[in-house]
Amino acid sequence: MSFGDYIRQARLARQQTDKGYSLRQVAGRVGVEPAYLSKIERDVFPPPSEQMIVNLAADLGEDPDVLLALAGKLSSELREIIVRRPQLFAELIRQLKDAPDHAILRMVREVTDGDW
Amino acid sequence: MSFGDYIRQARLARQQTDKGYSLRQVAGRVGVEPAYLSKIERDVFPPPSEQMIVNLAADLGEDPDVLLALAGKLSSELREIIVRRPQLFAELIRQLKDAPDHAILRMVREVTDGDW
DNA sequence: TCATTTGTGTAGTGTTTAGTACACACTACA
């Protein structure tokens, strides 16, 4: 699914139960022109800036990492973490490229348990 | 150390023993104008494109991930891996933000040993 | 029925990115 499709669906879903989710109102809260959001929802324009994606995620109650990923972007927050220790993270990520989801999840839990 | 400083030093180090590492020759092999490389080495211009950084790394025998990191960038290769499974990787990376190096290294080895 | 609200088409714009082109002065060296 494209970025545009995704946010249009998310918005329409909200609009079912909440009148405040017209394209114009969302655009207003997010801080852009309605015509611009319209084009983005229909993939006439490419996905917007990281800031606008984050704002959209907050307004629509979606996961910003997922929305950014649909836009082919990575949050600057995560980029900065990696860039601080490029070799370490580069190797880890390459190793995990083809690992199954559960293997990665297990790592997350290992670290959560803080056993270092 | 800045990106410019770093590549200038790397180039000058090579130039000690190899005449083929003048600014002009490196620029030629990498595929840019000498004046441009000159400005980059002195941080008059911001770091160049990912492609040029990768070419520079290859020519100077440096680690492309490190060079990209000095430029504040992440290779599109790594970005794509993350973007394929954004939630999983986002959580892992955030968890590892403040983990000590050896903890991350241990993870790398765990995956290398392929115990999933 | 008429004012409001809705989404959308067309056109234009400021900023950033990622460079090029050319001339110049200095140094090495044959």
Add this chain to the structure above:
DNA sequence: TGTAGTGTGTACTAAACACTACACAAATGA
């Protein structure tokens, strides 16, 4: 002593990015 190679200053630019401004037709709803 000239010519080949060195790095650098100034000026310019093409393309991509991230939007805005305004007008318009269709639907809604009091």
